[in-house]
Amino acid sequence: MREIHAASSLNSTDDVAKWRTGTLVADFQPVAEPLIPLQPLSDAEMPRDSIEQVILRRGSSRKFAQSTIRFDQLSTMPDRATRGVPADFLNPQVLSSMTSTLSSTPPRDFSRERMPSIAAKVLECLKLGNLRDQAGYLGLEQELPADAAVDIFFLADLRSILQRFGNRGYRAVQLEAGILGGKLYLGAYAQRLGATGLTFFDDDVVRFFSPHAAGKSAIFLVAVGNSAKRHPQ
Numbered sequence: 001m002r003e004i005h006a007a008s009s010l011n012s013t014d015d016v017a018k019w020r021t022g023t024l025v026a027d028f029q030p031v032a033e034p035l036i037p038l039q040p041l042s043d044a045e046m047p048r049d050s051i052e053q054v055i056l057r058r059g060s061s062r063k064f065a066q067s068t069i070r071f072d073q074l075s076t077m078p079d080r081a082t083r084g085v086p087a088d089f090l091n092p093q094v095l096s097s098m099t100s101t102l103s104s105t106p107p108r109d110f111s112r113e114r115m116p117s118i119a120a121k122v123l124e125c126l127k128l129g130n131l132r133d134q135a136g137y138l139g140l141e142q143e144l145p146a147d148a149a150v151d152i153f154f155l156a157d158l159r160s161i162l163q164r165f166g167n168r169g170y171r172a173v174q175l176e177a178g179i180l181g182g183k184l185y186l187g188a189y190a191q192r193l194g195a196t197g198l199t200f201f202d203d204d205v206v207r208f209f210s211p212h213a214a215g216k217s218a219i220f221l222v223a224v225g226n227s228a229k230r231h232p233q
Contacts, residue, residue, distance in 0.1 A: 008167040019168070020088050036123040038075035046076075047190045054190045061194030064147040065228040066132070073191050074150055077224065079121065081183035089165060089172045126212050138205050139198045139221060149225035152184060153205055155216040177220040184222045194227030 010016050049057075084090075136146025138153075145151045154177045161169040181197055188195035198221045205218040 004167075008171050010168065019165070034125075036125070038079050038121050038123065039072050040076040040079035041072050045072075047192075049190060051186070054186055058185055058189040059194075060196040061144070061223075061225070061227040062196075063228045064144060064149070064194065064223070064225040066147050067149065067226050069149040069193060069225060073193065074224075076191065077184050077187035078152075080187050081180050082121075085176055085179050087172070087176065089169075090176065126209065134208065137201070138208060139200050139223065142198065144196055145198055145221070145223045147225065147228075148223035150223070152222045152224065153200070153209070153218060154180065154220035154222075155206065155209065155213050156219050157215060158217045159215065173219055181220050181222050184224065188224045193224055195222055195224045197222055 010019060047054075132146045135148070135151045136142060139145030139151065156173050156177070158170070158173065161173055165172060185195045185197075200218055200221050202218045205221075206213050206216055209216075
């Protein structure tokens with residue numbers, strides 16, 4: 001760990017200057033039609049709890065009910081979470097990571113249990129079907145991702161990021177994903193939903209979302225849904 005830390009550190013003013021010689025611009029693949037625009041809650045419809053109240057309420061769900069959430073609830077979380085991270089390695093207009101979502105939420109114009117990816121405030125359908133078993137397997141064969149209403153996977157093109165930023169690029173990706181994941185957490189709990197961060201089978205996640213995710217690496221997973229009480233075993 002000490003060697004990894006040293007290999008990804010900035011040790012001189014020259015290192016810092018080189019780090020700041022431009023930001024990374026994500027190269028997203030063209031999306032296929034039809035696209036489904038996000039429909040987030042309006043400012044007037046947003047919950048009125050203060051950020052302090054939401055933080056105190058926030059935790060990690062230990063069990064989800066196998067139930068859906070509304071499309072406006074789903075839309076609000078990425079809409080609010082992806083409004084930029086103030087960092088010197090990011091283009092303020094473009095995220096360097098891509099998010100893919102396993103969703104079991106059936107809004108009015110949304111086919112049940114489709115799998116979209118989030119890019120430019122729209123959903124692109126990649127697969128259709130009942131995907132709970134696959135979600136559970138990808139989330140390290142746990143019940144939480146299988147029972148959740150939505151599983152949001154973060155993926156990134158590490159090859160281009162490491163080429164641009166060197167070893168420190170991996171730190172940057174993890175930092176960005178962690179901040180976005182934290183915002184998703186708060187977006188869920190602000191709407192009286194539950195959320196939890198989970199681990200996963202890295203290569204299987206990429207294969208499952210391919211060809212859309214070809215060449216990417218799995219970085220982070222946030223499961224969101226309606227929390228349920230866990231009964232003693």
